[in-house]
Amino acid sequence: MSEMTINLKIWRQKNAKAxxxxxxxxxxxxxxxxxxxxxxxxxxxNLIKEGKDPVEFDYDxxxxxxxxxxxxxxxxxxxxxxxxxxxxxxxRNYSDGDTIVVEPPRAKAFPIVRDLVVDRSAFDRxxxxxxxxxxxxxxxxxxxxxxxxxxxxxxAFDYATCIGCGACVAACPNSSASLFTGAKLAHLNSLPQGKxxxxxxxxxxxxxxxxxxxxDCSNHAECEAVCPVGISISAIAEMRRDYMxxxx
Amino acid sequence: xxxxSNVPSGPLEEKWSRHLKDLKLVAPxxxxxxxxxxxxxGLAGASAASSLAELGYEVSTFCIQDSARRAHSIAAQxxxxxxxxxxxxxDSVWRLFYDTIKGGDYRSREANVYRLxxxxxxxIDQAVAQGVPFAREYGxxxxxxxxxxxxxxxxxxARGQTGQQLLLGAYQSMMRxxxxxxxxxxxxxxxLDLVVIDGKARGIITRNLVDGSINRWQADAVVxxxxxxxxxxxxxTNAKNSNVTAAWRCHKRGAAFANPCMVQIHPTCIPxxxxxxxxxxLMSESLRNDGRVWVPxxxxxxxxxxxxxxxxxxxxxxxxxxxxxxxxxxxxxxxxAKMVTDDGMGVGETGLAVYLDFRDxxxxxxxxxxxxxYGNLFDMYQNxxxxxxxxxxxxxxxxxxxxxxxxxxxxxxxxxxPGLFVAxxxxxxxxxxxxxxxxxxxxxxxxxxxxxxxxxxxxLADVDLTKVTTEHDAFSEAASSSSETLDKLLSVNxxxxxxxxxxxxxxxxxxxxxxSRSKEGLEEAIEEIRALRDEFYENVRVPGDxxxxxxYLEFAHRVADFFELAELMAVDxxxxxxxxxxxxxxxxxxxxxxxxxxxxxxxxxxxWEYGGVNGKLNTTLHKEPLEFEFVxxxxxxxx
Numbered sequence: 001m002s003e004m005t006i007n008l009k010i011w012r013q014k015n016a017k018a019x020x021x022x023x024x025x026x027x028x029x030x031x032x033x034x035x036x037x038x039x040x041x042x043x044x045x046n047l048i049k050e051g052k053d054p055v056e057f058d059y060d061x062x063x064x065x066x067x068x069x070x071x072x073x074x075x076x077x078x079x080x081x082x083x084x085x086x087x088x089x090x091x092r093n094y095s096d097g098d099t100i101v102v103e104p105p106r107a108k109a110f111p112i113v114r115d116l117v118v119d120r121s122a123f124d125r126x127x128x129x130x131x132x133x134x135x136x137x138x139x140x141x142x143x144x145x146x147x148x149x150x151x152x153x154x155x156a157f158d159y160a161t162c163i164g165c166g167a168c169v170a171a172c173p174n175s176s177a178s179l180f181t182g183a184k185l186a187h188l189n190s191l192p193q194g195k196x197x198x199x200x201x202x203x204x205x206x207x208x209x210x211x212x213x214x215x216d217c218s219n220h221a222e223c224e225a226v227c228p229v230g231i232s233i234s235a236i237a238e239m240r241r242d243y244m245x246x247x248x
Numbered sequence: 249x250x251x252x253s254n255v256p257s258g259p260l261e262e263k264w265s266r267h268l269k270d271l272k273l274v275a276p277x278x279x280x281x282x283x284x285x286x287x288x289x290g291l292a293g294a295s296a297a298s299s300l301a302e303l304g305y306e307v308s309t310f311c312i313q314d315s316a317r318r319a320h321s322i323a324a325q326x327x328x329x330x331x332x333x334x335x336x337x338x339d340s341v342w343r344l345f346y347d348t349i350k351g352g353d354y355r356s357r358e359a360n361v362y363r364l365x366x367x368x369x370x371x372i373d374q375a376v377a378q379g380v381p382f383a384r385e386y387g388x389x390x391x392x393x394x395x396x397x398x399x400x401x402x403x404x405x406a407r408g409q410t411g412q413q414l415l416l417g418a419y420q421s422m423m424r425x426x427x428x429x430x431x432x433x434x435x436x437x438x439x440l441d442l443v444v445i446d447g448k449a450r451g452i453i454t455r456n457l458v459d460g461s462i463n464r465w466q467a468d469a470v471v472x473x474x475x476x477x478x479x480x481x482x483x484x485t486n487a488k489n490s491n492v493t494a495a496w497r498c499h500k501r502g503a504a505f506a507n508p509c510m511v512q513i514h515p516t517c518i519p520x521x522x523x524x525x526x527x528x529x530l531m532s533e534s535l536r537n538d539g540r541v542w543v544p545x546x547x548x549x550x551x552x553x554x555x556x557x558x559x560x561x562x563x564x565x566x567x568x569x570x571x572x573x574x575x576x577x578x579x580x581x582x583x584x585a586k587m588v589t590d591d592g593m594g595v596g597e598t599g600l601a602v603y604l605d606f607r608d609x610x611x612x613x614x615x616x617x618x619x620x621x622y623g624n625l626f627d628m629y630q631n632x633x634x635x636x637x638x639x640x641x642x643x644x645x646x647x648x649x650x651x652x653x654x655x656x657x658x659x660x661x662x663x664x665x666p667g668l669f670v671a672x673x674x675x676x677x678x679x680x681x682x683x684x685x686x687x688x689x690x691x692x693x694x695x696x697x698x699x700x701x702x703x704x705x706x707x708l709a710d711v712d713l714t715k716v717t718t719e720h721d722a723f724s725e726a727a728s729s730s731s732e733t734l735d736k737l738l739s740v741n742x743x744x745x746x747x748x749x750x751x752x753x754x755x756x757x758x759x760x761x762x763x764s765r766s767k768e769g770l771e772e773a774i775e776e777i778r779a780l781r782d783e784f785y786e787n788v789r790v791p792g793d794x795x796x797x798x799x800y801l802e803f804a805h806r807v808a809d810f811f812e813l814a815e816l817m818a819v820d821x822x823x824x825x826x827x828x829x830x831x832x833x834x835x836x837x838x839x840x841x842x843x844x845x846x847x848x849x850x851x852x853x854x855x856w857e858y859g860g861v862n863g864k865l866n867t868t869l870h871k872e873p874l875e876f877e878f879v880x881x882x883x884x885x886x887x
Contacts, residue, residue, distance in 0.1 A: 015796065033521045035632075041526055041747070048745050048791045048800065056797055058314065060487040062527045064628070065412055066318040081631075088631055113458055114797040117314075121435065124315050128427045132420035133379045137299040137697045140370070140377035144334065147388025157381040157406065160413060164317055193379045 004030045004096040008043065010055055011103045016111045016119075022101070032092035036079060037062060037069065039091055040102075057116040064088040064228060067163030070170065071116055072103040077167035077226040085165065085228040105170030109177070109213045120166050122212040123180060129208035130201035131184045133193050146192050159187040161229045168223035168231075174215030179223040181209045182235030189242050199246035206243050249504060249857050251872045254658040255359040260878045261341075264363040267659070271702055272709035279304035282708050285452055285467040286310070287439045287494055290319035291411075291689060292672025293473030294418035295696030300471075301425035303701055308465060309422065310437045310454055312489055312802075317419045320475055320487040321672075321692060324411025325532035325625070327395060327403035328375075328689040330368035335392050339400040341365045346879065347398050348687060351577050352652070352680025353829035353843060354851070354881050355507070357874065359659060360677050364687075367694040372404055374697055378417035382406050394537060394575065395685040403686045408532055408624045414689055418696070437463070438802065439494040440730040442470065442501045442668065445722045446714060449667035453726045455734075457802065460795040462727050464718035469667045469704055472498060473696065476651035476673040478511065480810045480817065481762070482754025484648035485517060485530040491806035492813050495655050495674050503663040504855035504870060506676035507653035508813065509821035512683055512830050513763050514649030515581035518632055519601040528647040529632060531604070532625055533685045536574045538609035538618065539642070541565050541581070543602050547592035553603055553641045564588055568840075572886040579682045579830045579843070580886060582646035586763045587841065589645075596643045605641035646763060650688060652679040652830070653820075656855040656872070660703035661695060664855075666711065669704060671695035676853065681829025681843075734794045737804045742787030746804045749784050753777065753807070753814055761818050766834040770822040774815060778864055781811040815865040816856055823869060826850045838883065847881050 006027045013020025027043050034042070037059055044054035060068040064085040071086045073079035079089045094100065102116065110118040148156075160183075168179035185202055188194035194201070217236050224233040256267045274282065282305050286297040289311040301307045311319060333339040345365035349356060376382065376390070382404050383391040392401040406413040425431040436457040443451040443464070451466040477492035478484040499505045516531045544551075545562045564584055566573045576584075585602050588594065595601050610618050615638060619626070626637045633643070654676040655663050661677065662669050672692040679687065716722075760773035790804045827836040827843035828850070836844040852871040859866030 031522055031524060034524050035526070038524045038526050042524055044800075045745055045747060048789060049743075052791075054791055054800055056799055060313060060318055060489050061320065061323045062488060063323055063529055065409065066313075066320070066322050066487060067315075068313065068318055084631060088628070090632070090634075092634060117797060119458075120314055124317070124423065124426075124433075124435075127317075127420060128423040130427075132424040133377065134424060135374070135377040135421075136302045137295070137374060137421075137701065138370075140373040143332070143373045143376040144389050146376075148384055149388050150384050150386050153381055153384045153388075156379070157413075160379075160381050160416065161409060163412075164315065187381070188379050191379050191381070193377055 002032060004032070004091065004094065006030050006039065006094065007099040009099065009101045012055070012115055013112050015114060020112070030091050032090070034091045035062065035087060036073070036089040036091065037087050055116065056114045059087055062087045065163060067165040070105050070118070070165045070167060072105055072170050074101050077105060077170040078228050083228055083230045105166050107169045107175035107214070109175065110166060110169065122214070123164050123166065123177070125212060126177065126181055126205055126208045127184065130197070130204035131188070133188060134197060148192060152190060156187050156190045159183045159231060159235055162231055163229055165228060167226045167228060169214065171222040171226040172215065173220055173222065174218060176217045177209050177212070177214040178217035178236045178239065179227065179231055179233065181205050182239035183231045185242060186235045186238045189238070198242060202239070202242040202246045206239065249664060249870050251504065251656065251664060251855055251870055252658060253357060253872060254660060255357065256659065260358065260362050263359050264366055268702060271706040274705045274709050276304055280306055282306065283308070283467040284469050284471060284704065285465060286471045286473060287452065288319065288473035288475060288674070289316035289419065289422065290321035290473060290475060290672060291415055291418055291692030292696040293319065294415065294422045295693050296471050296473060296671055296700045297431055298418065298421035298425050299697050299701040300704065301430035307425070307431045308434065308467070309431055310434045310439060312436065312438045312457065314435055316422060316433060316435060317416060319415060320490050321415045321689070322412045323487060324689055325408040325530065326534045327393065327405035327410045327686040328371065328414065329395070329402050329686040330372045330404060330690070331365055331402060332369055332372060334390060335401045337400045339402050343400065344368060344402065348678070348684055349680065349879055350884060351684040352682050353845060353884055354680065354847070354876065355828050355874065356678055356680030358876055358878055364678050364691055364694050367698045368690050370698060371690060371693045375414055375417050378421060380406065380413045380417040393534065395533060398684065408622070411689060414693065418693070439474070440497060441726040442498045443722050443726050444501050444665060445716055445720060447666065448711070448713065449665050450716055451718065451723060453730050455730065458797050460798070462731055464723045464727055466716060466718050468708060468713055469669060471669045471671060471700055471704070472655065472674050473672045474674045476654065477813055478648045478651050480753070480814050481648040481757045482750045483520065483525060483528050485514060485528050488527060491809070493806050493809045496809040496813055498655060498663070498665070498668060499858050501665065503665050503668060504656035504857055505653070505816060506656035506853050506855045507820065508817045508856065509761070509824060509831055510652035510681050510829065511648060512578055512650040512652060513582040513646040515578055515585055515646050516604060516644045517647035518629065519596060519598065519643055519645040529628070530647070530649060531629060531642065531644060533578065535604060535622060535625060538621070539574065539604040539606050540608060541574050541602055541604055543588050543593040543595060553605070562588070562593065569886045576886045577682060577684060582763055583832060585646050601643035601645045603641035604644045606637060607641070610638065650683055652676065652681065652683055656853070660706065661699055662703065662707060667707065669700055671700050681831055733805055734801060737788065737790050737808065738793060738801065740785065740788050740790070742789050744787050745789055746800055746807050749780065749788060750803070750807045750810070752780055753810060756780070757814055761821055764832045764834050765821050767822065770818050773818045777811065777815045777818065782863070784808070784811060812861055812865055816867060819865070819867060820854055820856065823854060824850055842884070
């Protein structure tokens with residue numbers, strides 16, 4: 001098993017108001033089998049032992065499903081590997097002596113909490129505006145009463161897999177949250193359960209997205225390229241269609 | 249301490265419906281006068297919060313993640329059980345109940361488990377109505393698959409992401425109530441203490457993880473949905489931030505902790521690769537539907553797996569358990585993996601792995617069909633290990649996955665502290681000594697959607713609550729004790745990091761309080777835990793201070809609680825002089841190496857009362873006898 005030395009340039013910032021800057025670190029003994037976040041763990045252990053402040057970054061499941069991690073690695077959200085969240089990225093994708101730049105996802109709507117940690121509560125507020133089916137507990141009919149065509153169900157599923165990490169926003173030149181918003185709209189609007197509230201939902205979520213300070217979509221498709229679960233940009237086309245239908 | 253299970257009388261099938269009839273109600277216009285705090289926003293928390301808010305209570309939710317949607321329920325892969333009997337293969341509420349109570353090796357309450365099976369169908373209805381995209385057949389109706397420990401296909405699934413889809417459904421319902429103004433939602437807030445006034449739960453203390461402030465929150469009832477404590481082992485399949493702190497602080501305030509030694513070790517996880525390892529990744533149990541588990545018969549066999557002919561492969565589960573084969577329950581599969589690796593037959597660099605082989609399934613059904621079922625899991629495996637499971641067998645090994653133990657609750661899911669309700673993995677209630685696959689999601693949602701919303705009303709309708717504010721002495725005392733705990737950890741400034749301590753603690757637990765346990769090993773573990781805990785308070789180094797976002801400070805106080813829990817787990821395992829389910833005491837095995845229960849002496853729930861730590865953990869055992877009226881206790885057999 002080969003061990004590498006990795007040079008890191010990591011964004012350090014004490015809080016939303018403080019000024020941030022890149023700090024250089026050299027890390028020896030990096031195993032190719034480590035995940036990217038385990039590599040940062042090792043860096044932090046070293047920093048703590050040296051009496052320095054560890055680097056704060058968000059993570060939880062480390063299985064690519066919770067959407068907590070959201071590092072921008074060498075300018076790319078979640079790093080170089082297609083359809084892979086940063087927590088599932090392994091150091092075998094790098095070589096001895098590489099320099100890696102690590103930044104938080106940058107967007108006006110995602111203020112920095114500390115170092116690489118940002119506040120993504122804007123996403124919660126977009127869901128809050130209408131990202132649900134209004135059904136009370138206990139009011140549901142028998143599950144098999146409404147058949148759903150397999151193709152429709154599978155397509156809805158593809159959109160429903162969004163993990164809410166915010167990579168799409170970080171990658172977009174306009175910091176648009178259209179892929180995130182479009183994915184939830186496409187999931188719910190396409191299913192029979194979601195149809196009755198389609199118009200109301202489409203307007204409310206799109207307007208909330210704008211109110212949060214996310215930019216407009218201008219079809220760069222960077223979002224689709226970095227999405228760790230491969231949400232298709234056609235979600236945005238569907239969002240526009242549903243929004244226009246609802247408005248007129 | 250008095251532990252009344254409050255199980256209603258009457259026939260098993262009617263207990264819950266009769267109880268519902270007897271429960272007292274709070275009038276609609278009075279509900280908004282009651283404040284309910286829900287801690288944790290996983291399946292149990294999000295479903296309880298949304299349901300309570302729909303009913304009209306004033307609800308506040310707290311979670312440690314940056315969004316309620318990220319709770320660890322999201323990582324559940326395989327599925328959720330329900331007794332719909334859509335495949336017409338003879339399933340029923342009774343059969344789901346029976347499989348679950350038998351799977352738990354008869355160490356859970358009959359009435360609770362039966363109610364769980366009864367609620368299972370409503371959960372599927374609810375989730376489908378919310379737009380949860382379960383797998384469907386070409387006719388447009390819902391699809392089912394089989395899962396470990398059952399001989400019927402009753403598992404509903406959403407590819408390998410069932411937990412994510414169910415949680416998003418519950419989270420969206422919750423956000424709908426946030427929008428309606430019925431829920432106030434506080435992410436990045438960690439519960440540090442329970443406030444008990446006049447013997448009743450009246451609020452909580454939290455730390456705002458962003459600015460470090462300690463906050464007080466008053467309520468009329470608290471619902472704890474903070475998950476399990478598998479991370480006491482350091483390496484587990486749990487999310488990195490999963491912890492026992494909220495539950496443990498309730499325990500310190502008087503809530504009994506039940507069956508702490510009952511820990512499920514999941515058989516199909518990706519093996520450990522090095523010291524830097526931070527967590528283990530589960531491969532869904534559904535893989536055992538088509539994958540065949542084997543090791544080389546000859547421990548010296550160093551051939552590549554595909555070069556080993558059929559006669560030299562030991563398909564140990566199929567040989568030992570012909571009727572269940574690779575689908576034996578999790579505890580049986582894990583124990584057998586340990587046995588073959590202990591005998592030197594393990595594979596891979598460390599020898600701590602067995603093969604899970606899809607060669608025959610691919611030959612039978614084609615690569616595409618297998619990819620349709622397990623594609624995302626295969627990709628995940630390949631991404632982590634750099635091996636292609638379509639071409640070479642997966643290497644798997646057991647890992648800590650779920651904790652059946654938790655805070656003690658009665659039939660109403662209320663702890664022995666009135667007003668403190670506990671739901672989901674955080675309570676001990678339904679899985680006994682072993683949980684069957686696809687039943688954690690079922691229990692979290694049954695508790696949250698269909699039990700707590702009713703039983704909380706019954707409590708509030710009847711209880712006499714004095715008016716209190718957060719200025720009450722009990723709030724001040726709890727807030728200052730929370731601050732002191734953090735200051736104490738920050739002031740040590742020793743040489744060893746929190747992670748180093750946690751890893752050492754985890755090793756003691758895995759070696760001596762893990763898959764198999766012995767009297768001697770447990771006694772050693774207790775001594776080692778105490779010594780390491782003393783060292784922790786003398787030599788831990790926690791960076792920074794408590795006034796800002798400081799993840800290593802969070803870890804430090806969680807590990808401090810794990811140190812106390814670890815001792816309790818070993819004490820509980822030592823007390824239980826029998827084997828049952830996941831709790832295998834080496835001294836008590838059948839001739840075939842299966843768990844040998846002792847129903848005459850150990851047919852009880854162990855509920856421990858906290859008595860402080862003074863070098864050793866002081867704790868008192870209370871026993872809730874388990875009575876079985878409706879099932880006959882048998883030696884479990886999956887042969």
